[in-house]
Amino acid sequence: MTLRVYNTLSRQKEDFQTVEPGKVGMYLCGPTVYKPSHIGHMVGPVIFDTVKRYLTYRGYDVTWIVNITDVDDKLINRANESGTTVEALAREMTQDYFDNLKTMGVDTIDRFPYATEHIDEMLAMISKLVGDGFAYPLDGDVYFEVSKDDDYGKLSGRNTDEMQAGTRVEASDRKRNPADFALWKKSKAGEPAWDSPWGRGRPGWHIECSAMSMKYLGETLDIHGGGLDLMFPHHENELAQAECCSGKPFARYWLHNGLMQAGSGSKLGGGHDRHGDVIDEQAAQEANKLAGSKGAASVKELFERHQPETVRFFLLATHYRSPIDFSDERIDETDKSLEGFYRLFESFERITGDSIYGLSASTTHDASTDLSACPEEFRKELEFQRSRFTEQMDDDFNTGGAVGTLFDLRRTINGFIGDRKLDGGDAPSGENIAALRASVTLLKELAGLLGVFREPIQQAGGGDDQFAGQLMDLIIDIRGFARKNKSFEVADRIREGLTAVNVVLEDRPGETVWRRN
Numbered sequence: 001m002t003l004r005v006y007n008t009l010s011r012q013k014e015d016f017q018t019v020e021p022g023k024v025g026m027y028l029c030g031p032t033v034y035k036p037s038h039i040g041h042m043v044g045p046v047i048f049d050t051v052k053r054y055l056t057y058r059g060y061d062v063t064w065i066v067n068i069t070d071v072d073d074k075l076i077n078r079a080n081e082s083g084t085t086v087e088a089l090a091r092e093m094t095q096d097y098f099d100n101l102k103t104m105g106v107d108t109i110d111r112f113p114y115a116t117e118h119i120d121e122m123l124a125m126i127s128k129l130v131g132d133g134f135a136y137p138l139d140g141d142v143y144f145e146v147s148k149d150d151d152y153g154k155l156s157g158r159n160t161d162e163m164q165a166g167t168r169v170e171a172s173d174r175k176r177n178p179a180d181f182a183l184w185k186k187s188k189a190g191e192p193a194w195d196s197p198w199g200r201g202r203p204g205w206h207i208e209c210s211a212m213s214m215k216y217l218g219e220t221l222d223i224h225g226g227g228l229d230l231m232f233p234h235h236e237n238e239l240a241q242a243e244c245c246s247g248k249p250f251a252r253y254w255l256h257n258g259l260m261q262a263g264s265g266s267k268l269g270g271g272h273d274r275h276g277d278v279i280d281e282q283a284a285q286e287a288n289k290l291a292g293s294k295g296a297a298s299v300k301e302l303f304e305r306h307q308p309e310t311v312r313f314f315l316l317a318t319h320y321r322s323p324i325d326f327s328d329e330r331i332d333e334t335d336k337s338l339e340g341f342y343r344l345f346e347s348f349e350r351i352t353g354d355s356i357y358g359l360s361a362s363t364t365h366d367a368s369t370d371l372s373a374c375p376e377e378f379r380k381e382l383e384f385q386r387s388r389f390t391e392q393m394d395d396d397f398n399t400g401g402a403v404g405t406l407f408d409l410r411r412t413i414n415g416f417i418g419d420r421k422l423d424g425g426d427a428p429s430g431e432n433i434a435a436l437r438a439s440v441t442l443l444k445e446l447a448g449l450l451g452v453f454r455e456p457i458q459q460a461g462g463g464d465d466q467f468a469g470q471l472m473d474l475i476i477d478i479r480g481f482a483r484k485n486k487s488f489e490v491a492d493r494i495r496e497g498l499t500a501v502n503v504v505l506e507d508r509p510g511e512t513v514w515r516r517n
C-alpha cells in the first residue's frame with residue numbers, strides 16, 4: 001500500500017513521503033473570528049480531521065495545527081459596528097468555532113495558536129525579510145517585494161497580470177509593484193497595535209500563518225491545507241515569505257479542498273475568509289438563501305435541522321477536491337441513507353445485547369479488528385471491504401469511495417444476519433454472535449476513520465425536529481386557511497400561541513416560514 005496525495009504545487013498525485021519518517025506536521029488555515037461559523041467553515045476541519053485519523057491509522061504520528069486569526073480588518077470593523085471590543089468579539093466567536101468543531105466531531109487538532117500571541121515571531125520574520133532585501137518599509141507599513149522572489153506564483157501558477165488583478169488596490173500607487181503585499185500595517189488610532197522597528201502597527205494578512213506554522217511544525221511542513229479560495233493570494237504569499245526567510249521548501253504537499261456551493265454556484269468559503277471579501281459576502285448571502293424557508297445561516301442553526309453526523313457524512317461523501325453542492329434536500333437524502341446503519345445497530349443490539357457504541361474498535365491498521373471468529377466466506381468478504389476501504393483512502397483520501405465501501409460492508413453484515421436468521425428467530429449461537437460482533441467492530445473501526453458512528457446521535461435533534469417540521473407545516477396550513485376565510489381571530493390566536501412556545505412566524509410573499517427563537 002502506498003499513500004498517494006494530490007499536490008497543488010506539482011499538480012499531480014505523488015507518493016506521500018514525510019520530512020521525518022513516521023511523523024507528519026500538518027497545518028490548516030483557521031478562521032478569522034469575527035462572526036459565527038457557517039457550514040462552509042466546517043468543510044476544511046472535517047476533511048483534515050479525517051486525513052489525520054487516516055494518517056494515524058496508517059501509523060503516522062501526526063501533529064495538526066489550526067490558527068486563530070484574532071486581529072484583522074474585519075474583526076476591527078465588526079467590533080466597532082457592534083460597540084464591543086476586538087478582544088471580546090474574538091473571544092466569543094472563537095468559542096462559537098470551538099463549539100461547532102466539537103459538534104462536528106473534529107477533536108484531533110493539537111493546537112490553536114492565536115495570532116495576537118505570536119507577534120514576536122512575525123516581527124522576527126519580517127525583520128529578516130527586510131534585512132535580506134525581500135521586503136521594504138513604506139510610511140510605517142512593510143511590503144513584501146514579489147519581484148525579488150523568482151519563485152513567486154509557483155503555487156497558483158498565475159502570471160503577473162493575473163496576480164495584479166487579484167490584489168487589492170489600496171496603496172498600490174505607493175508600492176513598488178501592485179502585487180507587493182503587506183507584511184506589517186501601520187495602525188490607525190484606536191486599532192490594536194504593537195511596537196515594531198517601523199512604528200506601532202499590526203501584522204499583515206499572510207505573515208501570521210507562515211510564522212505560526214513554522215514555529216510549531218518546523219521550516220518544512222508535510223501538509224499545508226486550506227480551501228481553494230485561499231490558494232491565491234494567501235497561500236502563495238505564505239509560501240513566498242516562508243521560503244525567502246528559511247531558504248527551504250515551506251510545505252511538501254499542498255492540499256486544497258473544494259468549496260461548498262449553493263444554488264447559483266456561488267461559493268461558501270472553505271477557509272478563514274479574511275481575504276476574499278467578494279467570496280465572503282456571496283457566502284453570507286448564499287448562506288441566507290440556503291436557510292430558505294426554515295431560517296438560518298450559522299452552523300448552530302443548521303444543526304437545529306440536521307444531525308451533525310449526517311452533515312459530516314454528507315461532507316465526506318464528496319471527494320475533498322471537488323465542490324460540494326449544498327442543499328437541505330441533499331442532506332435529507334443523506335439522512336435517509338444513514339437510517340439503514342442505525343437499523344443495523346439496533347439489530348446488533350437485539351442480537352448481542354451490546355451497543356455498537358460500547359465496542360472498542362482499533363484506530364490503527366496494525367491492530368485492525370481480528371476477524372478469525374468469522375466463517376471463511378464472510379471473513380473474506382469483510383477482508384476485501386477492509387482493503388477496498390484503505391485503497392480508496394490511499395488514493396488521495398477518496399472519502400467518497402470509502403463511504404461507498406461502508407455501505408457495502410453494511411450490506412454484507414445484513415446478509416450474514418439475514419442468512420442465519422439471527423434477528424427475531426431462535427437464540428443465536430455463540431459462534432454467530434462472535435462473528436457478528438467482529439464484523440460490526442470492523443464497521444465501527446472504518447467508520448471511525450471518517451469520524452462517524454462514534455457516539456449515539458442525539459434523538460432530540462433529528463427525529464423530533466422532523467416531527468416538529470410536519471406539525472408546523474400543518475399549523476401554517478390551518479392558519480393560512482383561517483386567514484383566507486377572514487378568520488383573523490383564529491390566525492392571531494395561532495401566532496400568539498406559537499410565540500408563547502418561542503416559535504416565530506414570518507409571512508413572506510407566497511409563503512409563511514417559521515423558526516425557533
Ligand SMILES: [Zn+2]
Nearest residue numbers: 029030209234
Ligand atoms: Zn493561512
